[in-house]
Structure formats: C-alpha cells, structure tokens
Amino acid sequence: MPTSLHIDSLNTIEGRHLVLIYATVFLIQGGYFLYVAINWFKLRKRL
Amino acid sequence: MAQSHSSAAPFSRLPVVFGLIWLAATLAILIHGFRWALMISPTDAEQGNIGRALYYHVPHSIWALLFPYVNLIASIAYLSLRKSHPTKALIADAWALASAEVTVVYATICLVTGSLWGRASWGIWWAWDARMTSMLLLWLLYVAYLMVRRLSSTGQTNTVAAVLSVFAAIDVPIVYMSIRWWRTQHPQPVFFGAPDSGLDASMKPAFNWNLLGFFMWGVFILVLRYALERRRQLVEQDAIQSALDIALGDTPHLSSLPEAHNAY
Numbered sequence: 074m075p076t077s078l079h080i081d082s083l084n085t086i087e088g089r090h091l092v093l094i095y096a097t098v099f100l101i102q103g104g105y106f107l108y109v110a111i112n113w114f115k116l117r118k119r120l
Numbered sequence: 121m122a123q124s125h126s127s128a129a130p131f132s133r134l135p136v137v138f139g140l141i142w143l144a145a146t147l148a149i150l151i152h153g154f155r156w157a158l159m160i161s162p163t164d165a166e167q168g169n170i171g172r173a174l175y176y177h178v179p180h181s182i183w184a185l186l187f188p189y190v191n192l193i194a195s196i197a198y199l200s201l202r203k204s205h206p207t208k209a210l211i212a213d214a215w216a217l218a219s220a221e222v223t224v225v226y227a228t229i230c231l232v233t234g235s236l237w238g239r240a241s242w243g244i245w246w247a248w249d250a251r252m253t254s255m256l257l258l259w260l261l262y263v264a265y266l267m268v269r270r271l272s273s274t275g276q277t278n279t280v281a282a283v284l285s286v287f288a289a290i291d292v293p294i295v296y297m298s299i300r301w302w303r304t305q306h307p308q309p310v311f312f313g314a315p316d317s318g319l320d321a322s323m324k325p326a327f328n329w330n331l332l333g334f335f336m337w338g339v340f341i342l343v344l345r346y347a348l349e350r351r352r353q354l355v356e357q358d359a360i361q362s363a364l365d366i367a368l369g370d371t372p373h374l375s376s377l378p379e380a381h382n383a384y
C-alpha cells in the first residue's frame with residue numbers, strides 16, 4: 074500500500090469522492106469569503 | 121474634524137495589518153496541512169485513500185460545535201444589554217450574526233463531506249442515526265436563525281433571533297454526546313473515546329495542521345463578517361439620523377461616517 078496519495082488512485086469511486094470532498098471545502102469556504110468581500114466593497118461605495 | 125481624522129489614521133490601519141498577517145499565516149498553515157493530508161500522511165490501512173477525508177471533515181465538524189457558543193454568548197449579551205446599553209447590544213448582535221453564519225458554513229461542510237465519505241465507505245449517502253440527525257438539526261436551527269433575521273419585519277427581530285439562538289445552542293452538547301449515548305452508524309469517538317481510540321502518530325501532523333488552519337480561517341472570516349455587519353449598522357444608523365434631520369429641517373447628520381470607516 075502506498076504511503077502517500079498517488080494520482081492513479083483518484084480514478085476510483087473512493088478517489089473521486091476524495092476529490093469532491095476537498096473541492097466542496099474550497100468552494101464553500103471560498104464562496105463565503107467572496108460573499109463577505111463583495112458586500113464589504115459594496116458597502117464601502119456607499120460611504 | 122480633519123485633524124482628528126488624520127491623527128486616527130495610523131491606528132485604524134493596525135487591525136488591517138494584523139488581519140493581513142493573520143490571513144497570510146492561516147493560508148500558509150492550510151497549504152502545509154493540505155500537503156500533509158494528501159502527500160505525506162500514510163494511507164489508512166482499513167479505509168484506504170478515502171480516509172484522507174478525515175483531515176478536512178473532522179476539523180470542520182469540531183469547529184462547527186465551537187462557533188455556536190460565540191453566538192450563544194453574544195445573544196445573551198444582546199438580550200441583557202438591549203435596554204440599558206443599546207450601542208453595546210448592537211456590537212453583541214453583530215457578533216451573533218457573524219458567528220451564526222460561520223456556524224452554517226462549517227456545519228454545511230461537515231454534512232456534505234460526511235455524506236460523500238459515507239457513500240464511498242458504507243455505500244450510502246445518509247443514515248438517520250443520532251449523530252447525523254442531531255447535526256442536521258443544528259444546521260437547520262442556525263439556518264432558521266438567519267432566515268428569521270433576514271425575513272422578519274417586526275421591530276423585535278433581533279430579540280426573537282437571540283432567544284432562538286439560546287435554544288439552538290442546546291443541540292450542541294447533544295451532537296457531541298450522540299455517539300457516546302447511542303449506538304450509531306457514525307464511527308465511535310476517535311478523541312476522548314474508548315481506551316484503544318485515537319489517531320495513529322503518523323496521522324497526527326496532517327490532522328493537527330488542518331485543525332489549526334481551519335480554526336484560524338474560521339476566526340478570520342468571523343472577524344471579517346463582524347466588521348462588515350458593524351459597518352452596515354453604522355451606515356443604517358447614519359441614514360436614519362439623516363432622514364430625521366431632514367424631516368426636522370436640520371442639516372443632514374454626517375458625523376458618524378468616519379466612524380463607519382473604522383468600524384472594525
């Protein structure tokens with residue numbers, strides 16, 4: 074069994090789900106950060 | 121006015137500089153944690169590579185149970201200060217809103233990543249066991265809290281939301297204890313569980329770096345969201361004051377605008 078993740082192992086159900094899990098985290102955290110940042114600059118324009 | 125503004129400028133930059141340093145440190149730790157999770161940490165002997173989901177799922181689940189307490193403390197502060205110190209109550213209310221949103225973000229990630237992990241490991245997306253159901257309930261409670269705040273048009277919205285948040289916080293210890301009180305599909309406690317529970321030493325660096333990284337990220341977005349809400353409150357107050365001044369035939373009140381710039 075390899076000690077680290079190999080790119081070939083992503084071509085399985087487990088591998089694809091692992092990619093989805095990491096992508097979900099980046100999308101939700103990044104999306105919320107963008108939402109706050111956009112509203113920050115919108116409000117700044119009103120000042 | 122201009123003099124006081126310029127003298128205050130160097131101090132107002134301090135939180136921004138500190139925030140940027142905090143963000144840089146957070147991103148460095150998250151990148152380091154990502155490298156450990158996927159490239160350095162060994163493959164789990166029982167689960168295979170899907171076990172690497174643990175490094176993101178568990179930190180989010182842990183912090184999803186921390187931010188509701190920020191919301192609870194802020195809501196209690198709002199309820200106790202709203203009549204005697206309305207300005208301080210508004211600060212508490214901004215913390216309550218920010219922490220509720222961050223709770224929803226972390227709980228959403230916990231539920232989605234857990235479901236993806238469950239499908240790959242158990243062959244099912246969801247099980248109505250005590251841990252998952254109580255976590256879903258927690259998510260629903262804080263979504264309901266945010267919906268009340270956004271959609272209710274009564275003058276008591278913030279008070280109603282604060283009371284709701286006190287009830288919502290009761291679910292947090294139930295989520296934590298669910299895998300100890302009941303037999304569940306969800307794995308038994310890894311931390312503070314049975315004598316043979318715990319992480320293998322080779323997996324601890326990946327877990328600990330991500331635990332720290334997502335805590336620092338959570339604090340960063342919490343403070344950023346708080347600062348945004350304080351700005352919004354001050355702009356709203358200023359608009360009300362200006363409208364009152366116009367109605368009374370006075371010059372529009374603009375003195376709070378510099379405060380709004382330094383709201384954080």
